[in-house]
Amino acid sequence: MDWLINAGSTGHKFVLMFVAIMLFVVVMGAILLAVDRPKRVPGWVVAAAFLGPTVIGLGFGLVYPGLRTVWGSLLDSKGKDYVGLENYVRVFSEDQFQTVLRNTLMWVILVPLLATLIGLVYAVLVDRTRFEYLAKTLIFLPMAISMVGAGIIWKFVYEFRPDQPGVNQIGILNQLLVWLGLPPQQFLLSEPANTLFLIAVMIWIQTGFAMTVLSAAIKAIPDDIVEAARLDGLHGTKMFRFITVPSIRPALVVVVTTIAMGTLKVFDIVRTMTGGNFGTSVVANEFYVQSFRIRDLGLGAALAVILFVLVIPLVIYNVRQLRIAEEIR
């Protein structure tokens, strides 16, 4: 048993990894074999075999902690006594929270839209060109960097030095301003523009995601459609508007939704770059600060629940899309 848990040497670790994957394959294989009888096995048994492990995992790893959080949001700061909706009242009565909510909305609207738009345009521009690989790799690059790493890189981009003899700019953005004859700016300080500068970081990261998925979708557009449109005289922006975009609509919805969900949860960028100061905080960051630094467990949980609630519009929108897709099929 101990051999399966503690691995010290490199070889041992790889063997353990192999064991884990094999274990998974064998268990899943056994389950699937059991249900794959050509003679009618009831539909729900097959569904249970396909979905069982997933449902158990999600129930244990996400649903149960989620419900605990909902309950925790009704408890006091130590997580002991029931206080009703007091935490929510506190959240909504505090002035600073108006800013936090406004910022969160800015993030969740701007990041998905701009990242998707730029990703889409770029995917179309470089589609099937000779330097497609290189071009896509460059845009994808930021995805390979962790959020914290990205925060650090951009802090460096935004770095401020005064316009003073003997002092050089070390942030590229301020150097550009100086070259243009403008005074350098403290980008992270002035509200509300600073939130936009933080949002730029998230867009920078997520565009790679949008571009990759959308590019795959564009390549899947059947050739006959493209050809027919071309024979009809469609080119350039018209082709883009009337053929490309409608053809990849489902992929667009997926990308926007995924990025929006991811954006709601992001706190590392804010945490690394401003620590939530200067009116840049978002709900996810406040949640982290309250739960883990200040250790007001009730308030932290309430903020997490607000995150759950913020996602409801996204869920409804996707359910609608799902319905439409079902009808088409």
Added chain:
Amino acid sequence: MTAAIPSTALVDSDATAKGRTGRLGRMDQRAGIARARLARPWTSLLAVVLAILWTIPTFGLLLTSFRPRSEIRTSGWWTFLQNPETTLDNYTEVLFGSGTQFSTFFVNSVVITIPAVVIPISLALLAAYAFAWIDFKGRNILFVAVFALQVVPIQVTLIPLLTQYVQWGLSGSFWTIWLSHSIFALPLAIFLLHNFMKDIPKSLVEAARVDGAGHVTIFFRVLLPLLTPAIASFAIFQFLWVWNDLLVALTFAGGSPDVAPLTVRVAELAGTRGAQWHVLSAGAFIAMIVPLVVFLMLQRFFVRGLLAGSVKG
């Protein structure tokens, strides 16, 4: 109009150069369109500008990582050409500055990442198949519930999960990380793969069913080959998230050198009392090499997979 003529010539010469004598495939025609499009100056300009904008911050980091500490803080990296002083000290410090060999962290990262990519993708494929092609009661409600779970922040799960792992005697082992990453990845993976899955023409699945194939056979024989590009693209993202994860590894495995991944080492580099550009830049660069290589490999794979035209109906 003006651009069209040279571009056709281009396609022709290109096709000959690649030795594809004979018919000019639809593929190449589309490539021709693309080239015509890009031949317009403003569109290519836009593409180039975007590429440059997206690359500059990382490029600055790369240059910075080779500059001596005092230079980094007194002058911008773009002055590098005027003062091309380089050093490998930052990399030496990252690679050899710790009591634990760097390769150990590297191995840990690999051992953590592979199962944490393979397992959730397999599970998600099965689940996505069930949601797309198996009829059962409550299917849509369950699907929406799974989809909505994406929003649960990982942080709220840490304490309940860790408590359970401690009770099982698993804490501090790879198993906790594999299991956690697999669970956290599922909602998004199912959502994305389901989307690809239901785009597959119904006729294909029904033809197989008429032949008497069960769900498992249909899944493996008919759908899986068509989904290669989708799987590849999700695999790259899951790979990145796991590779770049710090929180899950820190919480469930602790920072013990037997299990700690690269990110734990890079986070330590920041120092006890504050960020230090010189080592952070080198550390960040070392950490992103592997994801980039993986992307380059997989990109080739999933782009080609789609071009093969297998999905088209």
Added chain:
Amino acid sequence: MNSMGRRRSRATAVSAAGVLLLVGACGSNDEGSAEETAAAIDCAQFEQYGDLEGKTVSVYTSIVDPEAEEQRASYKPFEDCTGAEIEYEGSREFEAQLPVRLTAGNPPDIAYIPQPGFLKSLVEDFPDAVTPAGEAVVANANEFYTPEWVEYGTVDGTLYATPLGANVKSFVWYSPSAFEGAGYEVPTTWDELMDLSQQIVDDGAIPWCAGIESGEATGWPATDWVEDVVLRTAGADVYDQWVNHEIPFNDPQIVTALGAVGDILKNPEYVNGGLGGVTSIATSAWNESANGIPDGTCWLHRAANFYQANWDEGLEVAEDGDVYAFYLPGKSASDKPLLGGGEFVTAFSDRPEVQAFHAYLSSPEWANAKASVTGQGWFSANSGLDSSLLQSPIDQLSYELLTDPSYTFRFDGSDQMPGAVGAGTFWTEMTAWVASDKSDQDVLTAIEASWPSS
């Protein structure tokens, strides 16, 4: 190399757990390597801890490399002589992760708690997990630490934690060579300090540089400023009342103190040399902000002794070198309050090897072992510490001030306050004070309002 070898031998021991013969063979292996070093270390003083062969103690801290390397090195005598093994884990997420581990029932054996306030809340929240100090630890604490330092590790009359390292925050960094060139004298009273600042302005330069940006902890250097000045304008007694919330956070005396801080930090003529205007304090990285001193763009920077780790290599830190620090003066030359801080060793297990290691960490033997492997940026409040072992002049000076009875020592106030204030509003409000010119009164009132009621 050595740590690799040790880990490998543990891996063998683990996989053969239960097979006594093998464990024995492994042990004798370790003793072989121990003998070489034992020539230098006198193992006799470790006999009190008994034979701890095959036992491990896990240590969890916020101290990461490069300082972590020195920590590990300082445990070597203990490991070599008793045979115990110390499993060290440092993490910058320590403060968030420790409560997670405690809640989940997965505590480390020993943790180094950086704030007494945090210790207090841990004891309250996890009374079963935090283990009161054993006899040997209590004896060491009483013998080698002043009652104040013992008090910081005590909650409701029970000693839980003993000091590990210490630091002194009442320092102003400057360049001795530049001072000499300009003919400036090190000030010995607050008024002289202000005169010097004005003098520098009159000579056409910006005297002070400051930075309080520190990621999610942005603002903490400003809280140190306030605490240092409260000690000077209101005195140590008022400081204690303020820290313990016996007077409101926005007491008029504190308003006065914050005003005095503002006379420097919010005076556009005095700040922020080489970094910008007043608001640039909020966005300048605290650990980079004093670089203007060797660069010649600023003259004075108030920071703790541990700031020395942030100077460029090649700068000589010495009384007659490139950079050094003077004591942030009091109202008069005889008024000498001293602000400082430190970490505290807390045990979460009463296993003999854990208690033995805790006792070792509270002993002068450890303090001296640590001093001899540490280049700079560390000292201890342990009275048994041989200060000649300290390798950096600023650490020697810090130790000197800390043990000099004419200085009145006070522990960092924000570290003793409840987390909602000490790691919350005190940071964010001070940041707003600088960044958006929030008034003294508004800042202090907002912090007072956030003080937890219970």
